[in-house]
Amino acid sequence: MSELLNLAEWGVKRALELGADEAEVYVSAYASREVYSEGTRLKAVASDSRGVQVRVAKGRRVAAAVATSASREVLEDAVRRAVEMAAKAEEDPHWRGLPDPEPPRHGWVGFDEGVATVDVEWMARLVKDAVAEAQRDPRLKVSSISFGVGYGRRAVANSRGVAVEERGTRSGISASLKAGEGSGSHWVSSRSLVSDYHPVLEEAARLALDSSRAEKLGETVKGAVLFRARTLAMLLSSLLVPALSAMNVLEGFSPLAGKLGQRVLGNLTIVDDGTLPGGLGTSAFDDEGVARRRTVLVEGGVLRGYLHNTYTARRMGVESTGNASRGMGSVGISPSNLIVAGGASSERELEAEAKVVAEGYLLSVHTVNPVTGNFSVVISNPYAVKGGDLAPVKPVAVSGNIYEVAELIKPARRVKDTAMGIHAPDTLIGGLTVTG
Amino acid sequence: MGEDIAMGAIEEAISLGASFAEVRLEDTVRELITYVNGRVVALGFQRSRGAGVRVLYGGSVGFASTCDLTREGLRAAAREAVKAARALAPGDRGLAPHPLRSRVFRLEGVKLHPSQVPLEEKLELVKRAYKVAKEGGAASATARYGAHYGSVLVYTSEGVEVEVERLVVGVSASVVLREADRVGDGFETHGASRGFEAFEGEGSPEAVAERALSHARDALKASRPPAGYLTVITRPELTGVFAHESFGHLTEGDFVAAGTSPLTGRLGEAIASEEVTIVDAGFDERGGYVLLADDEGVPARKVVLVERGVLKGYLHSRESAALLGMEPTGNGRAQSFAHEVIVRMRNTFFEAGSWGEEEIVEETKHGLLLDKPAGGQVEEDGTFTFNARIGYLVENGEIKEPVRDVVLAGNILEMLKHVDAASKRVVITTSPFGGCGKMGQMVHVGDGGPTLRTKLLVGGERR
Numbered sequence: 001m002s003e004l005l006n007l008a009e010w011g012v013k014r015a016l017e018l019g020a021d022e023a024e025v026y027v028s029a030y031a032s033r034e035v036y037s038e039g040t041r042l043k044a045v046a047s048d049s050r051g052v053q054v055r056v057a058k059g060r061r062v063a064a065a066v067a068t069s070a071s072r073e074v075l076e077d078a079v080r081r082a083v084e085m086a087a088k089a090e091e092d093p094h095w096r097g098l099p100d101p102e103p104p105r106h107g108w109v110g111f112d113e114g115v116a117t118v119d120v121e122w123m124a125r126l127v128k129d130a131v132a133e134a135q136r137d138p139r140l141k142v143s144s145i146s147f148g149v150g151y152g153r154r155a156v157a158n159s160r161g162v163a164v165e166e167r168g169t170r171s172g173i174s175a176s177l178k179a180g181e182g183s184g185s186h187w188v189s190s191r192s193l194v195s196d197y198h199p200v201l202e203e204a205a206r207l208a209l210d211s212s213r214a215e216k217l218g219e220t221v222k223g224a225v226l227f228r229a230r231t232l233a234m235l236l237s238s239l240l241v242p243a244l245s246a247m248n249v250l251e252g253f254s255p256l257a258g259k260l261g262q263r264v265l266g267n268l269t270i271v272d273d274g275t276l277p278g279g280l281g282t283s284a285f286d287d288e289g290v291a292r293r294r295t296v297l298v299e300g301g302v303l304r305g306y307l308h309n310t311y312t313a314r315r316m317g318v319e320s321t322g323n324a325s326r327g328m329g330s331v332g333i334s335p336s337n338l339i340v341a342g343g344a345s346s347e348r349e350l351e352a353e354a355k356v357v358a359e360g361y362l363l364s365v366h367t368v369n370p371v372t373g374n375f376s377v378v379i380s381n382p383y384a385v386k387g388g389d390l391a392p393v394k395p396v397a398v399s400g401n402i403y404e405v406a407e408l409i410k411p412a413r414r415v416k417d418t419a420m421g422i423h424a425p426d427t428l429i430g431g432l433t434v435t436g
Numbered sequence: 437m438g439e440d441i442a443m444g445a446i447e448e449a450i451s452l453g454a455s456f457a458e459v460r461l462e463d464t465v466r467e468l469i470t471y472v473n474g475r476v477v478a479l480g481f482q483r484s485r486g487a488g489v490r491v492l493y494g495g496s497v498g499f500a501s502t503c504d505l506t507r508e509g510l511r512a513a514a515r516e517a518v519k520a521a522r523a524l525a526p527g528d529r530g531l532a533p534h535p536l537r538s539r540v541f542r543l544e545g546v547k548l549h550p551s552q553v554p555l556e557e558k559l560e561l562v563k564r565a566y567k568v569a570k571e572g573g574a575a576s577a578t579a580r581y582g583a584h585y586g587s588v589l590v591y592t593s594e595g596v597e598v599e600v601e602r603l604v605v606g607v608s609a610s611v612v613l614r615e616a617d618r619v620g621d622g623f624e625t626h627g628a629s630r631g632f633e634a635f636e637g638e639g640s641p642e643a644v645a646e647r648a649l650s651h652a653r654d655a656l657k658a659s660r661p662p663a664g665y666l667t668v669i670t671r672p673e674l675t676g677v678f679a680h681e682s683f684g685h686l687t688e689g690d691f692v693a694a695g696t697s698p699l700t701g702r703l704g705e706a707i708a709s710e711e712v713t714i715v716d717a718g719f720d721e722r723g724g725y726v727l728l729a730d731d732e733g734v735p736a737r738k739v740v741l742v743e744r745g746v747l748k749g750y751l752h753s754r755e756s757a758a759l760l761g762m763e764p765t766g767n768g769r770a771q772s773f774a775h776e777v778i779v780r781m782r783n784t785f786f787e788a789g790s791w792g793e794e795e796i797v798e799e800t801k802h803g804l805l806l807d808k809p810a811g812g813q814v815e816e817d818g819t820f821t822f823n824a825r826i827g828y829l830v831e832n833g834e835i836k837e838p839v840r841d842v843v844l845a846g847n848i849l850e851m852l853k854h855v856d857a858a859s860k861r862v863v864i865t866t867s868p869f870g871g872c873g874k875m876g877q878m879v880h881v882g883d884g885g886p887t888l889r890t891k892l893l894v895g896g897e898r899r
């Protein structure tokens with residue numbers, strides 16, 4: 001047993017000694033290294049962080065304490081505080097206890113020794129080379145190029161016998177370039193070591209150069225927008241993911257409450273899969289030690305289920321979907337890997353049906369309204385479709401309501417990894433208002 | 437004890453060849469209570485203790501952080517920072533001189549510090565807000581209490597020893613109203629760098645919930661806005677997002693030094709209409725966040741960014757100031773000890789104009805009056821978007837029906853030229869729940885301004 005799990009189990013024991021009826025301790029350690037450029041000047045940053053998160057219950061009174069350290073002394077302090085707070089907290093009538101232990105459902109480990117041991121000097125060389133490569137094109141200016149690696153470990157133990165631990169790695173390269181007035185950015189991210197910056201630079205350069213010659217759309221039109229996989233992923237993360245969270249469903253913040261079995265999203269099929277080999281969100285367990293699994297959320301447009309942690313699952317009388325996540329002082333719900341199924345059309349066919357193609361990223365996407373499904377976002381690198389050709393245009397605003405236009409959603413065949421924990425095809429959404 | 441471990445790390449870095457070393461120690465607490473539909477869903481207390489070490493080696497900057505606050509833990513972080521900087525050397529980086537040697541910055545006049553308030557009273561705050569929301573007909577309601585407080589200590593190899601206090605508290609209420617198949621939501625936050633005395637009068641949980649309800653009631657009746665290029669009147673809270681998101685980021689010294697800001701090399705140039713004066717300050721009597729000194733221990737000076745339309749200043753950390761041969765302004769900030777200092781805003785706001793608020797509406801033939809920002813974003817070239825949750829159509833000088841979920845887009849440098857009215861009243865706000873995000877770091881900020889009138893692209897419905 002590792003030092004982290006040891007510490008977690010010790011914390012659980014201490015909480016029970018101090019009077020908690022149930023206790024859970026989550027211990028994490030994360031080491032990251034990043035070399036990035038501000039313009040063309042490099043900077044190197046290393047961070048070694050640890051954290052403990054304690055959740056205790058006294059009867060149905062629940063409290064949490066968090067600290068950014070992982071010594072016994074700090075944990076003891078957090079445990080004491082959580083037990084004290086629980087004594088004063090209010091009863092939660094829906095509390096049904098901590099998760100029970102269960103075996104993992106898959107064996108894929110997202111850990112790459114090569115990421116965990118990479119040297120900062122090599123990282124610096126790679127970023128220097130990438131900056132030099134980007135500068136070879138005199139039309140381009142480097143805003144920032146970054147290379148980061150992270151190595152995390154976590155352990156969860158609770159008083160019902162959960163005692164799990166695992167480790168994972170992640171690395172990524174991103175580039176943000178300018179060409180005159182235009183800008184473009186791109187990134188890749190993986191559980192193993194990425195070191196080829198060329199595709200990242202090429203894509204960022206293409207977007208920057210195209211946007212440097214973009215013209216104003218100059219009109220307001222109603223019609224279809226083809227969201228590339230990444231822009232679609234950004235929209236779904238902010239608009240749909242919160243609506244699929246069982247906590248929001250229970251508390252009245254989701255328009256999908258009471259809609260199980262109903263057709264709500266046209267023909268879309270969406271699955272949460274925490275077991276996907278290679279997935280950025282794949283792990284053996286979620287943040288409360290429940291096994292990750294595959295959950296069908298929407299099937300052919302019909303709502304089949306929500307994302308759950310143990311609390312919401314027990315409250316709704318179903319099994320947890322293994323989507324518990326840790327926030328400050330509470331256990332929340334997050335997707336693991338979200339997969340949007342492909343449809344029947346090719347990307348070319350969908351382009352022909354679109355007024356505008358959404359590339360780059362969506363500005364202000366965090367301001368969409370998941371309670372109503374209304375959204376109004378700005379596309380950083382849009383292209384107008386004119387007679388079968390794509391012509392870059394200046395940023396345009398796109399608005400609509402995802403549920404009102406659900407029947408006009410058409411996914412392309414090819415499903416792509418967006419490097420955001422979402423796998424999705426380019427997807428056409430009709431009935432939107434585009435202004436620019 | 438802080439000084440002892442910090443000195444050990446500084447000695448270690450210098451002995452390894454660093455020309456400069458700095459240790460930043462943090463000991464802060466973040467409190468959060470989330471109360472949803474009559475139930476505590478989060479009751480949290482987070483203590484952050486750790487150290488960040490920054491070094492200069494061969495003209496390159498390296499940074500490493502640790503939560504191991506032993507002498508050896510900090511020495512190890514110092515070695516890591518030197519190793520990182522050495523990997524980048526040679527470089528052309530430096531640090532502008534620090535204006536201080538030794539000083540302690542404390543917030544004065546705090547009456548009831550959150551650390552002295554019992555948990556029961558904090559729970560009472562969210563319950564009071566919730567009660568008002570519920571009685572006002574909310575189908576769902578969330579009330580939150582948050583606080584962030586503690587201290588940051590900065591030691592450097594130049595002999596700098598500065599301690600700075602941090603404090604912000606706040607409550608928020610968010611309500612959802614349902615009527616037949618219509619949904620209206622409203623959100624309100626009150627925050628201040630004060631003690632619990634901040635929760636009185638307009639800052640009371642009841643008043644906050646009442647304002648959220650009022651916005652939700654309007655949202656219930658609201659339709660999507662018209663789309664197009666329109667005259668837009670922004671209320672202070674929304675004006676603030678403008679000041680911060682769309683303009684402020686362009687004045688950040690790191691972007692200026694990298695040459696990626698469109699304001700690079702334009703000091704003294706007229707870039708906006710004469711109605712426009714924009715300031716970034718660590719403190720303002722009208723409200724907002726209080727930052728007396730930044731995370732480099734540099735006192736926060738008031739920076740006039742734009743004065744009557746003319747670009748006057750940039751925001752600087754010690755690093756960005758050195759690159760441009762300017763002085764640090766107290767804008768070097770980090771989310772926590774685990775993050776490196778980068779250039780950040782503090783309270784960014786438009787200054788008052790000469791108009792009455794009603795007068796601006798009365799003098800507008802056709803446009804939108806907008807309120808309640810829901811965030812925004814800016815690109816390096818000044819292209820921005822920001823959203824208003826709620827607003828009203830203005831026709832012939834009169835406020836008409838409400839509109840909701842409005843996205844505004846444009847380029848700030850184009851837009852500032854069209855500002856043709858600013859009100860006398862200025863409001864500056866802050867929040868303990870969120871802040872400003874940049875390069876993966878979140879810090880507390882304040883923003884605000886008067887009611888402003890300009891022209892912008894509005895993303896809405898084609899009518």
